Amino acid sequence: MKCQIFGYTRVLVMIAALAGSAVFAAEHADGGHGSHDMSPQGAAKDIKELPPLRIVSPLAGAQVGPNIKVEFETDADLASMTMSAKSIGVHLHVGIDDTSLMPMMADLARVKKNRYRYTFDLPAAPGQRVISVYWSDASHKTIESSVQKVSVVVVLKRGTVKP
Numbered sequence: 480m481k482c483q484i485f486g487y488t489r490v491l492v493m494i495a496a497l498a499g500s501a502v503f504a505a506e507h508a509d510g511g512h513g514s515h516d517m518s519p520q521g522a523a524k525d526i527k528e529l530p531p532l533r534i535v536s537p538l539a540g541a542q543v544g545p546n547i548k549v550e551f552e553t554d555a556d557l558a559s560m561t562m563s564a565k566s567i568g569v570h571l572h573v574g575i576d577d578t579s580l581m582p583m584m585a586d587l588a589r590v591k592k593n594r595y596r597y598t599f600d601l602p603a604a605p606g607q608r609v610i611s612v613y614w615s616d617a618s619h620k621t622i623e624s625s626v627q628k629v630s631v632v633v634v635l636k637r638g639t640v641k642p
Contacts (some may be wrong), residue, residue: 530555
């Protein structure tokens with residue numbers, strides 16, 4: 480009986496030691512863009528600084544047609560940070576209101592260096608809408624510090640659309 484308890488205790492000590500090593504390694508690993516820490520609420524929180532995102536069009540308060548296009552700037556390597564990347568880690572999300580989409584590189588039109596355009600697949604309903612561009616981790620949890628938003632008004636008549 481004494482040997483079984485000793486063996487059991489040794490296994491528990493080994494598991495605890497390994498768990499401590501894994502936590503230490505995760506906290507001190509240089510994971511690049513894929514590094515993140517999970518907060519108690521379950522949302523991703525970045526450890527390393529991610530490439531910034533900035534919506535350049537449409538402007539806040541703009542009236543837009545139902546076929547919304549959003550232009551944004553980033554110096555990120557989007558080939559490795561979209562859903563078409565060989566392995567999915569931190570990646571781009573683009574959204575309208577509560578609908579979030581994960582574009583592939585082919586879905587983005589390069590407008591100029593570090594500027595891209597994304598056109599939403601479906602027309603947006605008329606009314607006030609919030610467009611967002613942000614990074615998510617490999618589990619699709621929003622990295623809150625990266626979220627960029629702009630409020631626009633979708634109108635049906637093309638003649639009343641203002642940039």
